[in-house]
Amino acid sequence: MWNELAGGALIGIAAALLWLGIGRIGGISGVIANIFLINQGHRNWSLYFFAGLLASYPLYVLMAGTPAMQMTANKVILVVAGLLVGMGTYIGNGCTSGHGVCGNGRLSIRSMVATCTFMVFGMLTVLIMNILGL
Amino acid sequence: MNHKVLKAVTPLLAGIIFGLGLLVSGMNNPAKVRGFLDIFGDWQPALMAVMVAAIAIFAVAYALSNRMKQPWFHSIFHRPSLTVLDARLLIGAALFGIGWGMVGLCPGPALLDIMTGQVDVLLFVAALLVGNRIAHYSVGPAK
Numbered sequence: 001m002w003n004e005l006a007g008g009a010l011i012g013i014a015a016a017l018l019w020l021g022i023g024r025i026g027g028i029s030g031v032i033a034n035i036f037l038i039n040q041g042h043r044n045w046s047l048y049f050f051a052g053l054l055a056s057y058p059l060y061v062l063m064a065g066t067p068a069m070q071m072t073a074n075k076v077i078l079v080v081a082g083l084l085v086g087m088g089t090y091i092g093n094g095c096t097s098g099h100g101v102c103g104n105g106r107l108s109i110r111s112m113v114a115t116c117t118f119m120v121f122g123m124l125t126v127l128i129m130n131i132l133g134l
Numbered sequence: 135m136n137h138k139v140l141k142a143v144t145p146l147l148a149g150i151i152f153g154l155g156l157l158v159s160g161m162n163n164p165a166k167v168r169g170f171l172d173i174f175g176d177w178q179p180a181l182m183a184v185m186v187a188a189i190a191i192f193a194v195a196y197a198l199s200n201r202m203k204q205p206w207f208h209s210i211f212h213r214p215s216l217t218v219l220d221a222r223l224l225i226g227a228a229l230f231g232i233g234w235g236m237v238g239l240c241p242g243p244a245l246l247d248i249m250t251g252q253v254d255v256l257l258f259v260a261a262l263l264v265g266n267r268i269a270h271y272s273v274g275p276a277k
Contacts, residue, residue: 001180007159008184012191014152020195021144023205023212026152028241032266045145050245052149057249059150060157067157069250070165075257077236082244082258084233086265089241092226093216093276096240097152099227100185103214105192113219114227119171121231126171129236 015101018049027098029089077134088118140207153246159184162246164238171235216276 015026024045034046060067072078089095092114094103099118103111160166161184169178205211234240239247239258247255 001183004159004180004183005187007155007157007161008187009191010151010155010158011161011184012155012188012195014148014150014155015188015192016195017151018145018148019192019205019211020199020202021148021206022141022208023199023210024145025212025214026148028245032241032245032263033270036266036270045141048142048145049149049152052146052151053153053242053246054149054249055146056150056153056157057246060154064157067162068160068166069163069247069252071239071252071254072164072237073254075254078254078258079261081233081236081239082261083265083268084229084236085239085241085244086233086262086267087269088226088228088230088233088265090226090266090269091273091276092223092230095230095242096234097242101188101192102196104185105189106196106214107193108214108217110217110219110223114223117224117227118231118234121228122171122235123173125232125235126168127174130172130175 011097011101012105015097015105018045019102025098025102027094027102029093029095030098033090074134092118137207144207152242155184155188156243156246162243164243167238167240167243168235171238222273222276 018024018026022045031046031049034043035050037043038047094111094114099111099114104115156162159181161181166178167181169176170181199211237258241262244259244262248259
């Protein structure tokens with residue numbers, strides 16, 4: 001539980017730094033959308049954030065070794081899920097970071113509704129896949 | 135350092151800290167995330183602590199910002215302007231939730247896990263980017 005609390009604290013500090021430093025919401029769906037529009041100069045921060053995100057991985061490996069990571073190898077599930085995550089976060093304007101961390105931290109009703117919705121659908125999806133044996 | 139440099143260094147540093155947070159907490163691990171979502175089965179509730187800690191810290195920062203005229207290195211706070219609860223929000227969040235439950239990757243961990251070098255992660259991220267563009271060209275940005 002301490003790892004989870006510490007990791008969550010780091011995520012909160014990162015979002016706080018982005019907000020207090022440059023006035024931007026640390027939402028990864030927003031970062032992805034911005035990367036498609038990077039020719040508009042005011043979105044450059046997203047590229048720096050993305051670079052930092054990638055850089056964190058070797059830093060972590062140096063300090064703590066290779067992190068655990070297990071995922072389905074079913075290509076159909078991977079592609080369908082990727083499409084759904086890409087479409088859903090664009091249509092719903094946010095994901096676990098933008099709605100889940102920043103939106104809830106701002107006490108935004110919209111983000112609370114979005115968070116409850118994606119949590120419930122995520123839980124039901126795992127349940128249904130378990131029943132189907134996927 | 136002048137503001138131009140800090141405007142680049144701040145998001146870079148935020149990205150590093152954000153990624154370390156995902157890795158320290160195990161949010162980057164799809165198996166762990168799916169265990170957290172498996173409330174009707176072998177539920178592993180520990181990831182709840184990630185959300186609680188992150189939200190609490192950001193809430194304090196946001197409250198602080200209400201007393202500031204502007205961010206440290208930028209002219210304005212880009213406050214989200216949408217407040218409407220509509221079908222678009224619910225449908226988007228539901229689609230995202232289904233995709234998230236299927237694999238256990240949300241966008242941040244998906245981008246971070248590119249660094250594992252696994253082809254399956256690249257496949258997921260490619261599909262995610264295609265999904266983003268499909269929604270962009272069919273539904274368009276929210277107003």
